[in-house]
Amino acid sequence: MAFIWSLFIGGIIGWLAGLILGSDIPGGIIGNIITGFIGAWLGSLILGSWGPVIGGFYIIPAIIGAIVLVFIIGLIFRSLRHAN
Numbered sequence: 001m002a003f004i005w006s007l008f009i010g011g012i013i014g015w016l017a018g019l020i021l022g023s024d025i026p027g028g029i030i031g032n033i034i035t036g037f038i039g040a041w042l043g044s045l046i047l048g049s050w051g052p053v054i055g056g057f058y059i060i061p062a063i064i065g066a067i068v069l070v071f072i073i074g075l076i077f078r079s080l081r082h083a084n
Contacts, residue, residue, distance in 0.1 A: 002056070009055030010036030017066035023074050035073075039066025 007084040008049035014032030017039060018025045040057045043065020 005055045007033055009030060009057050010040065012036065012061050013039060013057065016063055017070045020067055021070050021074065024072070025070060026077070029061050035066050035069055036062065040070045041065065044068055061068070
């Protein structure tokens with residue numbers, strides 16, 4: 001059950017990051033989950049482990065990390081579109 005809860009929270013984190021930046025994350029729900037997990041890792045790497053914990057994620061660093069990740073992914077996809 002903890003794994004399912006982590007998937008759910010990771011998806012919400014990824015979804016929030018896309019919502020805040022106003023861009024869609026490629027891959028839909030799976031993309032949101034992956035972005036949430038990688039963003040949580042990236043955020044805790046950059047900002048450390050602090051703030052409220054839900055589902056094993058430090059929420060504030062995870063959301064900030066996911067926002068950074070969505071921004072970088074958006075830049076990559078835009079540059080690929082302009083290259084074609």
